[in-house]
Amino acid sequence: MTVTLKDIAERVGKSITTVSRALYDYDDVSPKTKELVHKAALEMGYTPNTFAQRLQKQRTDTLGFIIPTFGPRFSDPFFSEFLAGLGNKAAEFGYDLLVSTRSPGEEEMRAYREIVRGKRVDGFILLRTRQQDSRIAYLVETGFPFVAFGRTTDKMTFPFVDEDSALGMRLVVEHLTGFGHRRIACLAPPQELTFALHRLNGFHEGMANAGLPVDESLIVTGDLTQRGGYERAKILLNQLNRPTAIAACNDLMAFGAIRAAQETGLVVGKDIAITGFDDILMAEHSNPPLTTVNQPIYKIGAMVCEMLIRLIRNEPMAETQITLKPELMVRQSSNYQLS
Amino acid sequence: MTVTLKDIAERVGKSITTVSRALYDYDDVSPKTKELVHKAALEMGYTPNTFAQRLQKQRTDTLGFIIPTFGPRFSDPFFSEFLAGLGNKAAEFGYDLLVSTRSPGEEEMRAYREIVRGKRVDGFILLRTRQQDSRIAYLVETGFPFVAFGRTTDKMTFPFVDEDSALGMRLVVEHLTGFGHRRIACLAPPQELTFALHRLNGFHEGMANAGLPVDESLIVTGDLTQRGGYERAKILLNQLNRPTAIAACNDLMAFGAIRAAQETGLVVGKDIAITGFDDILMAEHSNPPLTTVNQPIYKIGAMVCEMLIRLIRNEPMAETQITLKPELMVRQSSNYQLS
DNA sequence: TTGAAAGCGCTAACAA
């Protein structure tokens, strides 16, 4: 059924070794033999058995990507955009992608350990880094190659790409205060995520820059889903002294907040300003279109992937710790002067 | 560095074979030996080398999933929901997922051929089936296991899960005509996709059931993205005799249409009715919330995965061709009587 | 320019 080197060898009357070398264009094989072998291989529909190659070569040409999910019905477009960037770049370099989903915790760590010890991939891509990240601690400790989208807050050194989230939030706050907002709420991400810290810091800095006090009761933590944003925003909006603006730390929560505001009878972009973070494709098409901070997620996926491949191949890299400057996308959800 | 069976064998003073059998609890190994081996394996941090196992066993315990993408920045939440269902179920059964992205065409077919011939996966999951689907033709021909989400229109027999899209669209049209709509536009999917046919048929049947003529100029094809929906809807809405309702064949296009309507100064759910198809998580949280046809995408991902695993393992299956009944989710985007 | 032989780490048939 499957064609192996042996089959080709028999057909052309040469040894397996010669066939192998002919196929990979070693220069100690005569041109005639090469041609013969190539032709036979093509005709017979030969494709190398990857597992045999990997066993022999001791590398896998595979990149690991374990998506950290919270709850069963996860559906953050953020992940599909990232995966697309990753997948396309990996394919370009001839790498496979081993993808699984695991919610953060012991199960997740076991998955990493097994994959590392079984040498199932050449390296890992990490996403949604945590302030104290046991995945990173483990990989650094074992010296296993990986590149992260995001940083940690401890002293570990490793290659990453990240966006300057603090700057992003400062831009948001500057934009809002510029339109006269003083009571600005913040829908924060779960604390353990590193970008929660950066975005919250940026929020505080922005307020400080504008000479405004921060009302801590206006800072609430959500779970990065629409539902979470919706529920938190409801609570904020039911307060007596409600905020005039809500800065959500990702787009999905912002969408939830928009719905909450609308159910409360407020016109978003007129009675209340709402902003997001990420600029997923949907942000441009929501109603109203969402003011948000652009993260080139697709591009970051591709960057991280290329960095990892270079790392694995021991190729030189210009930079191993890259921080991107974010851009504020002003759209209708916040683009009005507070009266 | 890595611990192998040989290392354990040396440590416990037994043969490699015995160690192998002890680890997998063969009953021809003495309890004492088993315990010894298990303990040693644990202490030494043994993890089997998957590639060696696969080479030997001639199976891969891996499922292939090639995501068909159109254009670089693809970001359909549909895919991430499906992937989540797939991934979780695969993990449950101990299968890996080999994921890539390829846009339909020759490149895509080459990827399938190479993976099949290199025996890189035990089976494939297919998505977004085409009326004449060369992937399916190839897999059927080679007898390679796969399960599809969706059907084809030719005579090929293969296992699939699909939703009764025609019924779904009939429900939509019935709902709209019940509220007095007569001029209903349809944002159709690219023709080559099988569900384009089913949904369009359903649309026509629904209109016929209501005794209404179909104005062919109101049926336009989009590319399933928000942008596509937006552009097509713009054209529809700029007509002199504009439709009173737009039935989009997926949620993303519906979102685009909503934005187009709003830019035209129409209030969706009052001046115009817009409906979608899929019921992605976003549909509930859009503004206004979107009337749509529910497809349990996450669940379908899990179902398809389990079917494929059974197929691979030659386990009996109750049904191999499953068609699900859709449910109409009526929300504000269409829930009003046309005056 | 070619081939024989060894071995990657594992499983399984067979023998002891």
Added chain:
DNA sequence: TTGTTAGCGCTTTCAA
């Protein structure tokens, strides 16, 4: 109950 042997398909010395 255990070990010997062979072999999955491939790459890579080393020798011819």
